[in-house]
Amino acid sequence: xxxxxxxxxxxxxxxxxxxxxxxxxxxxxxxxxxxxxxxxxxxxxxxxxxxxxxxxxxxxxxxxxxxxxxxxxxxxxxxxxxxxxxxxxxxxxxxxxxxxxxxxxxxxxxxxxxxxxxxxxxxxxxxxxxxxxxxxxxxxxxxxxxxxxxxxxxxxxxxxxxxxxxxxxxxxxxxxxxxxxxxxxxxxxxxxxxxxxxxxxxxxxxxxxxxxxxxxxxxxxxxxxxxxxxxxxxxxxxxxxxxxxxxxxxxxxxxxxxxxxxxxxxxxxxxxxxxxxxxxxxxxxxxxxxxxxxxxxxxxxxxxxxxxxxxxxxxxxxxxxxxxxx
Amino acid sequence: xxxxxxxxxxxxxxxxxxxxxxxxxxxxxxxxxxxxxxxxxxxxxxxxxxxxxxxxxxxxxxxxxxxxxxxxxxxxxxxxxxxxxxxxxxxxxxxxxxxxxxxxxxxxxxxxxxxxxxxxxxxxxxxxxxxxxxxxxxxxxxxxxxxxxxxxxxxxxxxxxxxxxxxxxxxxxxxxxxxxxxxxxxxxxxxxxxxxxxxxxxxxxxxxxxxxxxxxxxxxxxxxxxxxxxxxxxxxxxxxxxxxxxxxxxxxxxxxxxxxxxxxxxxxxxxxxxxxxxxxxxxxxxxxx
Numbered sequence: 186x187x188x189x190x191x192x193x194x195x196x197x198x199x200x201x202x203x204x205x206x207x208x209x210x211x212x213x214x215x216x217x218x219x220x221x222x223x224x225x226x227x228x229x230x231x232x233x234x235x236x237x238x239x240x241x242x243x244x245x246x247x248x249x250x251x252x253x254x255x256x257x258x259x260x261x262x263x264x265x266x267x268x269x270x271x272x273x274x275x276x277x278x279x280x281x282x283x284x285x286x287x288x289x290x291x292x293x294x295x296x297x298x299x300x301x302x303x304x305x306x307x308x309x310x311x312x313x314x315x316x317x318x319x320x321x322x323x324x325x326x327x328x329x330x331x332x333x334x335x336x337x338x339x340x341x342x343x344x345x346x347x348x349x350x351x352x353x354x355x356x357x358x359x360x361x362x363x364x365x366x367x368x369x370x371x372x373x374x375x376x377x378x379x380x381x382x383x384x385x386x387x388x389x390x391x392x393x394x395x396x397x398x399x400x401x402x403x404x405x406x407x408x409x410x411x412x413x414x415x416x417x418x419x420x421x422x423x424x425x426x427x428x429x430x431x432x433x434x435x436x437x438x439x440x441x442x443x444x445x446x447x448x449x450x451x452x453x454x455x456x457x458x459x460x461x462x463x464x465x466x467x468x469x470x471x472x473x474x475x476x477x478x479x480x481x482x483x484x485x486x487x488x489x490x491x492x493x494x495x496x497x498x499x500x501x502x503x504x505x506x507x508x509x510x511x
Numbered sequence: 512x513x514x515x516x517x518x519x520x521x522x523x524x525x526x527x528x529x530x531x532x533x534x535x536x537x538x539x540x541x542x543x544x545x546x547x548x549x550x551x552x553x554x555x556x557x558x559x560x561x562x563x564x565x566x567x568x569x570x571x572x573x574x575x576x577x578x579x580x581x582x583x584x585x586x587x588x589x590x591x592x593x594x595x596x597x598x599x600x601x602x603x604x605x606x607x608x609x610x611x612x613x614x615x616x617x618x619x620x621x622x623x624x625x626x627x628x629x630x631x632x633x634x635x636x637x638x639x640x641x642x643x644x645x646x647x648x649x650x651x652x653x654x655x656x657x658x659x660x661x662x663x664x665x666x667x668x669x670x671x672x673x674x675x676x677x678x679x680x681x682x683x684x685x686x687x688x689x690x691x692x693x694x695x696x697x698x699x700x701x702x703x704x705x706x707x708x709x710x711x712x713x714x715x716x717x718x719x720x721x722x723x724x725x726x727x728x729x730x731x732x733x734x735x736x737x738x739x740x741x742x743x744x745x746x747x748x749x750x751x752x753x754x755x756x757x758x759x760x761x762x763x764x765x766x767x768x769x770x771x772x773x774x775x776x777x778x779x780x781x782x783x784x785x786x787x788x789x790x791x792x793x794x795x796x797x798x799x800x
Contacts, residue, residue, distance in 0.1 A: 244607045291790040299606040300549045301789055304740045308782040315779040431614060438611045476622035482615025486608045487600045
């Protein structure tokens, strides 16, 4: 168990340093910092998704369910009980993990086809959308966070503070990924992904390790959920949004299963392109970025299942060193 | 208090819808059972078929259900093309990649429809069959009766094809063992392509029937995809009979959810049933294996 090679940590430190000066480079333009923060939070989501999708090979289509549940629990605790998100985010993460356990426990049973997990997670977002839409739950209107600012609420007048909080979470998520990747769990998960039957035959408790991956992933998303709501400004039943949920899985696949660097690159790149397209021609051709996601997904799936990570490996070979785990 | 007669009429309505769902899900079940292809874009073909039926109906001023005469053969050909372009390359790929590619295909279809037709729902303004038939105290929509009857006839026809014809035997042999089937002189590639085409053609039939009273928007496909998958999960690949029974159950569950909770919760009831099913009967209600 460890973080892998020292090179991994150096690369991470360089990336974090670059990310840390972005608000300065953008001249503290609030709109651009909001965009950067949105891209970065999606990088957190996609890197967390890499644990269940990349290492364990389970196509989880419910990121927004965990993000929504965690975030809304945290926000409601703050709103109605005055509990600071610093505590609430842990409770939100716990709620997401409980939900994930309820989904994973029956579907990770041995011999159940992967399709049911994908289907159940896809429908989970729809179910939560329908349930929270009921007037007894959230109803059909937008809910606002308390109109207060400060570190106690994690709501700020300017976006750079939240950007740095997300950057901290980003570092934590990458470190958790590295820890898993270089641990026994990581090797077990990859074995399960390659051949579940053989892994089971070798004595790996497949269900236990899949659940471990799922709970880690759901916990990170539930924890980050509140920050997503802060960036969005509001929450409602529409927080449980299927296309957004799918797009997180798509970014993970396009990045390359099991590759942290690929997940990071594809999230930052695709999210930025998405926001750009939404801002420019989004009104005339709605859903253009989703169309692009769809085409990318087909191309990657058919021709290059290794995703963007294949590009990195090619560069590494050219440069002359091979690197594992990042 | 909900009047019993309302409940009964909603259940009958649910049974009629259930037959239509079975028709759509049958294509998926055949494809999944035969070639282990996980097609998450299945419902999006229903959505495209519904738009096509709507366009044809508007142009020729006929009831959308009649347009099936054109859209079904057309979709068979489209199905063959999609099979060659997208499905054949991912045969035998890991499930995650299969799902990813078909989710991508669904995204493409959905957003092409969104770009062309925008988000507002479309429906045929003068459906010939959208009138009520009174059966005692219950009023049934003629269009739904026709849709249910055509669906049932098609299901029986396919059941006959699977169990009584040589091609049906080839399909069953291939799904039983795809390694041995080619040794018995079965052209597996051809069987795959034709069954995929047939599955897609069935979505066009379902869509044309549905448009006689329903309305289509770009997101119609998502609900049909998930419903079809729930039906396949319940049916447990138990052939036409399993799909038919599961389709009826799903239709009734949906109707009950809509009656006793709210119409917007009807899908949640179906998914909840699906969730419980995976807990207690993971191989389906009518599983043989």
